[in-house]
Each structure stands twice: as structure tokens, then as C-alpha cells.
Amino acid sequence: xxxxxxxxxxxxxxxxxxxxxxxxxxxxxxxxxxxxxxxxxxxxxxxxxxxxxxxxxxxxxxxxxxxxxxxxxxxxxxxxxxxxxxxxxxxxxxxxxxxxxxxxxxxxxxxxxxxxxxxxxxxxxxxxxxxxxxxxxxxxxxxxxxxxxxxxxxxxxxxxxxxxxxxxxxxxxxxxxxxxxxxxxxxxxxxxxxxxxxxxxxxxxxxxxxxxxxxxxxxxxxxxxxxxxxxxxxxxxxxxxxxxxxxxxxxxxxxxxxxxxxxxxxxxxxxxxxxxxxxxxxxxxxxxxxxxxxxxxxxxxxxxxxxxxxxxxxxxxxxxxxxxxxxxxxxxxxxxxxxxxxxxxxxxxxxxxxxxxxxxxxxxxxxxxxxxxxxxxxxxxxxxxxxxxxxxxxxxxxxxxxxxxxxxxxxxxxxxxxxxxxxxxxxxxxxxxxxxxxxxxxxxxxxxxxxxxxxxxxxxxxxxxxxxxxxxxxxxxxxxxxxxxxxxxxxxxxxxxxxxxxxxxxxxxxxxxxxxxxxxxxxxxxxxxxxxxxxxxxxxxxxxxxxxxxxxxxxxxxxxxxxxxxxxxxxxxxxxxxxxxxxxxxxxxxxxxxxxxxxxxxxxxxxxxxxxxxxxxxxxxxxxxxxxxxxxxxxxxxxxxxxxxxxxxxxxxxxxxxxxxxxxxxxxxxxxxxxxxxxxxxxxxxxxxxxxxxxxxxx
Numbered sequence: 001x002x003x004x005x006x007x008x009x010x011x012x013x014x015x016x017x018x019x020x021x022x023x024x025x026x027x028x029x030x031x032x033x034x035x036x037x038x039x040x041x042x043x044x045x046x047x048x049x050x051x052x053x054x055x056x057x058x059x060x061x062x063x064x065x066x067x068x069x070x071x072x073x074x075x076x077x078x079x080x081x082x083x084x085x086x087x088x089x090x091x092x093x094x095x096x097x098x099x100x101x102x103x104x105x106x107x108x109x110x111x112x113x114x115x116x117x118x119x120x121x122x123x124x125x126x127x128x129x130x131x132x133x134x135x136x137x138x139x140x141x142x143x144x145x146x147x148x149x150x151x152x153x154x155x156x157x158x159x160x161x162x163x164x165x166x167x168x169x170x171x172x173x174x175x176x177x178x179x180x181x182x183x184x185x186x187x188x189x190x191x192x193x194x195x196x197x198x199x200x201x202x203x204x205x206x207x208x209x210x211x212x213x214x215x216x217x218x219x220x221x222x223x224x225x226x227x228x229x230x231x232x233x234x235x236x237x238x239x240x241x242x243x244x245x246x247x248x249x250x251x252x253x254x255x256x257x258x259x260x261x262x263x264x265x266x267x268x269x270x271x272x273x274x275x276x277x278x279x280x281x282x283x284x285x286x287x288x289x290x291x292x293x294x295x296x297x298x299x300x301x302x303x304x305x306x307x308x309x310x311x312x313x314x315x316x317x318x319x320x321x322x323x324x325x326x327x328x329x330x331x332x333x334x335x336x337x338x339x340x341x342x343x344x345x346x347x348x349x350x351x352x353x354x355x356x357x358x359x360x361x362x363x364x365x366x367x368x369x370x371x372x373x374x375x376x377x378x379x380x381x382x383x384x385x386x387x388x389x390x391x392x393x394x395x396x397x398x399x400x401x402x403x404x405x406x407x408x409x410x411x412x413x414x415x416x417x418x419x420x421x422x423x424x425x426x427x428x429x430x431x432x433x434x435x436x437x438x439x440x441x442x443x444x445x446x447x448x449x450x451x452x453x454x455x456x457x458x459x460x461x462x463x464x465x466x467x468x469x470x471x472x473x474x475x476x477x478x479x480x481x482x483x484x485x486x487x488x489x490x491x492x493x494x495x496x497x498x499x500x501x502x503x504x505x506x507x508x509x510x511x512x513x514x515x516x517x518x519x520x521x522x523x524x525x526x527x528x529x530x531x532x533x534x535x536x537x538x539x540x541x542x543x544x545x546x547x548x549x550x551x552x553x554x555x556x557x558x559x560x561x562x563x564x565x566x567x568x569x570x571x572x573x574x575x576x577x578x579x580x581x582x583x584x585x586x587x588x589x590x591x592x593x594x595x596x597x598x599x600x601x602x603x604x605x606x607x608x609x610x611x612x613x614x615x616x617x618x619x620x621x622x623x624x625x626x627x628x629x630x631x632x633x634x635x636x637x638x639x640x641x642x643x644x645x646x647x648x649x650x651x652x653x654x655x656x657x658x659x660x661x662x663x664x665x666x667x668x669x670x671x672x673x674x675x676x677x678x679x680x681x682x683x684x685x686x687x688x689x690x691x692x693x694x695x696x697x698x699x
Contacts, residue, residue, distance in 0.1 A: 002468070002511070003461050009512045010457055016516035020397065023509075027400020030407040032314075032360050045403055046312035046412040049355040050684070051494060052148045053487040058117055059142030060084065060104040060125070064134065073097035079132050080104055080139060087120050099290070110485060114309050118144060143194035145306045151313045152320050153350035153693075155199075155295055155302035156182065158334075158342035166342040168334060172286060174301035175200030177332065177344055183303060185327045189319040191311035199293030200301035201286030205261060209280040217274050223266050227276065231255065231264035258282050295349060302349070317353050350693065363418040365612065370425050371395050372609040376602050378433065380637050383598045385574075386521050387440055391432035393517075394509045398428055401505035402498060411497045420498030427474055428506035431467050435510055438463045439518050452519060460515045467510065471503050491684070549578040570604055577601075606630050 009016045028035050032047045062076050077097045081104055084093060089112040094105040108117045118141060125139055133139070143149075156174045158166045175197065183195045209224060237249035255261055262277035276282060293300045307316045324346045333343035371392045378388035402421055403413075411417060442459035443452070481496035483489075553575035560568020577597045584590055610626040643650070654661050 002464055005511060006460050006464065006515055007457060010453060010515050010519060013516045013520065016513055020513050023397055023401050023404070027397070027403050031400060031403045032413045033364060043407065044312070044315070045407045046310075047314045047356050047360060048148065048412060048414050049352060049359045050148070051412075051414045051416050051491050052146050053490040053684075054147045056108040056110050056112055056114065056117070057146075058106045058108070058121055060106065060121065060139050061142055062102040062104075062133075062137060062139040063100065064102070064137050065100050067100060069097045069099055072100070072102050075134055076137060076139075077102040077104065083128060083132065084121070084124055087117075087124055089117060089120070110489070115144070143306055144309050145193040146309055149193060149306040149309070150304050151307045151352045152305040152317055152348065153302060154305075154324075154346050154348045155293070155300040156344055157300070157347050159345040159347075160340055160342060163345075166336065166340050168336045168340075168342040169344065171200040171299060171301055172203045174344065175202055178301055178303055181330065182327060182346065186303070186305060186320055186323050189305075189316070189323045191308050191316035191319060192305055193308040193311075194306040195303050196306065197303050198291075198301070199299065201289070203284060204287045205255065205258070205282060206285040207261065207276065207280045207282050213279040217267075217269060217279060219266055219274060219279055224276065224280065227264050227266040228261060231261065258284065313352060314356050317351065359415045359418065360413070362415070363422060366422045367395065367399060367425070368612055369609065370422075370429070372605055372612070374429050376605040376609065376633060377637065378436075379598050379602045379605065380633075381640070382437065382440060383594065384440060385598065385601050387436045390514065390517055390521065391429060391436050394432045394506065394514060395425065395428060397513065398502060398505040398509050401508065402501040405501040405505070406498060409497070409501075411494050411501075414494065416491060417494035417498045420495035421502050423495075424499045424502035424506075427471060427503060431471065431506050431510045432514065434463050434467055435460060435514055436518065439515075439522065443522060452522065456515055456519045456522070460511075464511060468507060471507055475500050475503055487683075545582055546579070549575045549582070553579070573604070574601075602633075603630070606633060 009019075025040065028037055029040055029043050030045055032045050034042075060080065062080065064072055064076055067075075077095045080102070081093055081095050084090070084104065084106060087106065089108045090106055091109050092107045094107070096103045096105075106117070106121065121141055125141070128139075156169075156178055158169045160166050178197050178200070179202070183197055186192060186195045207224070207228065209221065214221070214224070231253060232255045233253050235251040235253060237251075239246050239248050241247075261282045262275065264276045265273045266276060266279065267274050293302055295302075305316075305320050307313050328346065331344040331346070333341055335341050374395070375388045375392045378391050379385060382388070399421060405411075406413060406417070438459040439456055442455045442462075446455045478496045478500060481492050484492055553572055556568045556571030556573075556575060558568070559571060577600070581590070581593060581597065584593060606629055607622075607626055610629045611622060613629065614620075614622075614625050616625050616628055
């Protein structure tokens with residue numbers, strides 16, 4: 001079946017090209033990187049900076065205002081906890097009783113589906129026994145989010161038209177704007193579970209009773225509370241008919257100002273109404289609060305956006321920013337005493353986008369560097385530019401295929417999951433190198449009557465099964481990782497999945513796409529000096545090459561003029577080298593020029609690698625970094641050449657002194673074991689995000 005698959009795609013190159021275009025297009029659609037291809041839809045992998053290793057948890061929150069923690073514990077937390085114990089799938093329950101509220105954390109087994117657990121809790125809360133909780137106490141289910149859901153924090157600040165802070169807004173004004181305008185607008189963004197308000201003062205009517213006046217008028221506190229509650233209501237009656245017209249009758253009683261409360265009647269003594277103003281003082285004031293929001297030493301008002309469970313945090317932040325842009329024109333403004341117009345502005349002060357982009361950029365940079373290193377090494381080791389391009393070209397395709405699998409199998413992209421792709425790249429490159437070197441060797445050593453198709457096919461089938469076996473052992477070695485549970489499983493399973501996806505993708509590319517591409521770009525020399533390449537000799541002995549390189553030269557000039565001078569210059573240089581090689585291929589200088597050409601190609605790739613890597617730092621010049629990278633590459637590859645050149649002699653020597661050699665290896669292994677024992681351990685990777693959120697608690 002393997003040989004039949006290879007032959008099918010070699011004989012049907014259109015199918016291979018269509019498969020390649022499908023993988024590339026689909027991969028661009030699902031990739032977390034934004035390639036700027038606007039004419040393709042975007043359905044990217046969910047991206048976050050770090051994996052969510054928290055418990056499968058739901059929160060039941062209950063308010064009982066003004067009550068002590070002991071009262072809350074006895075009459076709310078304990079009865080609710082004992083009732084919720086019977087929910088299926090619950091592993092443990094933790095509770096916390098504070099002044100005025102109760103929090104109950106239900107920890108479910110990891111295999112319990114998130115929203116299924118929420119529905120079971122709601123069923124239980126809706127069927128609570130009568131009189132289980134005090135009157136007016138209603139437990140609520142927390143937002144459908146996890147501990148990593150806090151992805152965006154912001155403050156409301158007064159700013160002028162130039163974006164400079166102006167002040168001029170009281171904390172209670174900003175809190176009212178946040179509670180009744182901004183919060184509702186941002187809650188409508190796609191993927192937002194909750195927008196919580198922080199800081200400022202919640203404005204409320206406050207009634208300060210006079211105990212002496214209440215005692216003199218024989219009024220209890222309960223009567224005052226009932227009078228205020230009863231006065232803040234609209235009442236409806238039936239209708240009356242006047243002059244054949246029907247009028248609806250209703251009483252308007254909602255409180256709109258302080259006087260409405262002051263004039264409310266509490267009771268009537270001896271036909272004299274006793275009003276609220278007779279026994280109390282009514283004023284506007286701030287509600288009691290248990291915390292503040294401080295920004296750089298100044299009290300602030302803002303909110304935190306919590307992403308819904310399973311949502312793509314990066315897309316949620318983008319949707320929130322769109323909503324902020326929509327809400328901005330509706331935010332209020334005022335003219336200050338100095339004539340400055342101060343408009344309330346939504347100012348972010350924690351945005352996870354930067355950390356997410358840095359996480360993605362880590363993989364992007366690693367892929368770029370590894371591709372360039374692969375090209376450089378293959379050029380210098382095989383002295384064949386086409387082989388290096390063929391090997392390195394398979395890497396991006398396999399990575400894009402990995403993103404497709406991640407998107408539709410529910411594996412989120414984070415710093416641990418993406419590292420699985422980076423780890424797998426070495427094995428992915430090995431497959432391309434083994435296949436390509438086998439093809440080059442077969443083409444050079446094949447008999448003259450063997451055509452290029454047969455050489456490519458035989459070279460591929462000769463090593464394909466061994467390559468698949470080698471990759472299969474790597475995949476199988478990760479099976480124990482898939483059996484991990486709890487936090488370890490949540491942390492390392494994505495890495496195992498992405499590494500497996502990348503390796504399987506590389507196998508598919510190596511078997512279906514690499515052989516047809518090699519058949520298209522490789523050539524085979526005959527003894528009479530002609531070349532054979534898929535029947536193109538009919539077009540003319542060298543006409544095709546001259547036209548192709550001329551077109552490449554023209555393309556390089558266009559790219560240099562319109563897009564990028566460096567890229568265009570490289571294309572023009574490659575075309576010029578190929579044309580010169582065609583002109584002198586029958587002379588005695590052909591071999592030396594081929595060496596010089598490949599070394600120059602490797603130098604170009606090293607220069608590109610240096611510009612991205614800059615190992616000595618950006619404070620050093622590009623030329624200095626280039627010398628360092630080039631010297632390091634020359635040293636390593638020179639060492640490999642020496643090993644290859646003298647490998648037989650080295651092997652014979654080690655076989656003669658094998659026991660001494662094994663003893664030295666054992667000493668090195670033992671020393672490594674001692675170092676390993678003293679190596680520090682850390683469960684989570686250390687991230688220097690640069691954002692600090694201090695949450696102190698006082699007695």
C-alpha cells in the first residue's frame with residue numbers, strides 16, 4: 001500500500017499539487033499566525049499564553065448583606081454545602097464564609113463536561129427545600145469561566161482630545177458609567193462570560209434614622225423600612241371613562257430624588273401623618289465597600305473582562321476592543337473649570353494580547369531559524385540547493401497541517417503545546433533529509449538507461465518504510481504522556497498531541513508531496529551531457545533552463561523594485577548563478593564554480609539567519625554577528641566533515657579499545673546522573689510577562 005501510494009502521487013502530480021495547495025490554504029485559515037491573507041477566511045486555533053491546569057470547578061455565590069461570617073457559615077454555607085454534596089461527579093467541595101457573602105467551590109472529576117456540571121448545579125439550586133436558607137437569600141451560579149479567564153483589565157479615566165489625563169470625574173460618577181453603560185456594552189462581545197466592576201463608589205440613597213424621634217412618634221425601624229419599600233413602586237388601577245374616552249389609571253411612585261423619600265408617610269398618629277423626614281435624614285452617599293482599585297498610587301474605577309470557558313482568548317480580546325471602539329463616542333464629557341473638555345475614556349492596563357503574541361512569536365522565530373539552519377546545513381553537506389529547498393519547504397507545510405489537526409481536535413495553542421511542534425522539527429527534518437539524500441544518491445549512481453521517474457520511485461520506496469518505522473517509535477514513546485491525569489495531563493497532553501500531529505503530518509508530506517516535487521525539480525544527467533527531466537528535452541536542449549532562469553531574473557528585479565530589495569536581490573543572484581553555470585558546464589571550471597556557488601548560497605542563508613537571530617545582541621553590528629554565526633557554522637560543519645572523512649578509522653580504533661571506550665562513556669553518564677540529581681525542578685515554565693497585579697488583604 002505504501003509503494004502504491006508513492007507511485008500514485010508520482011504518476012498524478014496534479015493530485016499532489018492540489019493536496020499541497022489544500023494543506024497550505026487550510027493551514028493558513030486555521031494557523032494562529034496572521035499572515036495578512038485577507039481574501040481567505042479566518043478560523044484560527046484557540047490561542048492562550050499558558051495552559052489552563054486548574055481544577056474542573058464551579059462556584060456558587062450567595063449574598064446575605066450585613067451578616068457576620070459566623071452567621072453566613074451557619075445559615076447559608078453549611079446548609080448549601082451539605083445539599084450540594086449529592087451532585088454526581090463531585091470530587092470535593094470547598095467553602096468560604098466572609099462578611100456578607102458565601103462562596104462554595106465545587107470540584108468535579110476531570111472527565112465531567114463543564115456545562116453538564118453547571119446544569120446539574122442549577123437543577124439542585126432550583127429544588128432546594130423550603131426554609132433551607134433565610135428569607136431573601138438567593139444563591140447564584142458563578143460565570144462560565146476558569147481561573148485563567150481574566151484576560152483584559154481597564155480603567156475609566158477623564159482625558160482630553162490629545163489623550164492626556166485631565167481628571168474632573170468623581171469616583172461615583174465613573175462607577176455609574178461603568179455599571180450602567182460600559183459593562184453592558186462589553187458583555188455583548190463574543191466570548192465574554194462576565195464583566196466585573198471594580199473601584200469607585202456605588203451611589204445609593206441613605207436614610208439615617210433618629211432614635212429619639214422614632215421613640216417620640218412610637219415608630220419602629222421595621223415601619224420605616226416598610227414605608228420606604230412601599231413608596232418606591234408604581235401602582236396600576238383599572239380604567240375610567242370620560243366623554244366616551246377610556247383612560248388608564250396608575251399611580252407613579254418610583255423614587256427619583258431625595259424629597260420623594262422624605263415625603264413618604266410612615267404612619268398616622270391622631271390624624272397627623274408622620275413622614276420619613278420627621279424621623280430620619282435622607283441623603284445620597286456611597287455604598288459600603290470591601291476593596292479599592294489602585295493604579296499607580298491613585299484610586300481608579302474600572303472593570304475586568306472574563307472570557308467564557310472554551311473561548312479563544314485572543315479573539316475575545318479583539319472583540320472587546322471592537323466594542324470599546326463602538327462605546328467610545330457614547331461616553332460622557334464635561335468642560336472643566338479651566339476650559340478643558342474632559343471625556344471619559346476606557347484605558348486598558350492589562351491586556352494578555354502581548355503575552356499571547358510573544359508566545360506565538362517564540363514558535364514563529366524558532367521555525368524560521370530552524371528552516372534557515374536546515375537550508376544552510378543541507379547546502380554545505382550535499383552541495384545541492386534544490387535538495388535544501390525541498391527539505392526546508394516541507395517544514396512549513398507539515399506545521400500548517402499540524403494547526404489543522406489542533407483546530408478540529410480541540411487542542412489549544414499555548415507555550416507548552418507549541419513547544420511540541422518545535423521539539424518535533426528535528427525529526428521532521430530528518431525525514432526530508434533521508435528521502436532527499438536517497439534520491440540524489442540514486443540519481444547519481446543509477447544506470448544511464450534508468451529514467452528519472454524510476455530513480456525517484458526506487459529511492460523513495462527504499463527508505464520510506466524505515467522512515468515511517470523510525471517516526472512510529474517516537475510517536476509510541478509518547479503514549480505514557482497521554483495517560484497522565486489532573487494537572488500533569490492538562491499541562492503535558494497538548495505537547496504530546498502537537499508533537500504527534502507534527503510527525504504524522506511530516507510523514508504524509510514525505511510520502512505524498514516530496515517525491516512529486518523532487519521529480520519536478522531534479523534533473524538526471526546522461527552520459528552524452530544532455531539532461532532528462534520529465535520529458536522536457538523535447539522543448540530544446542537548454543532552452544527551458546535559459547527561459548526559466550531568465551524569468552527568475554526578471555521576477556527578482558520586480559520583487560526588488562516593488563516588494564523587498566533583499567529578497568529580490570537573492571532571486572536575481574540565484575538566477576545569475578544558474579545562467580553562469582549553464583554557460584560553463586562543459587568547461588573545466590564547472591566543478592569549482594559549483595563549489596563556489598553553493599558556498600555563496602550558504603553565506604546568503606547565514607546572513608538571513610544572522611539578521612533574525614542576532615546572537616551577540618542588537619548592540620553589535622550585523623556584520624559582527626554574521627562573522628560569529630558564520631564562524632560557528634564553519635566550525636561545526638567542519639567538524640562533521642572530519643567525522644565523515646575519518647569515520648572508518650575512528651570506528652576501527654574504538655572497536656580495538658572498546659572496553660576502555662565503554663568505561664569512558666560510563667563515567668560520562670554517571671557524571672551526568674550526578675548533575676541531574678542536583679538540577680532544580682519547576683512544574684510550570686517561568687514567564688517574565690512584565691505585568692504585576694498586587695492584591696493585598698488587610699484585617
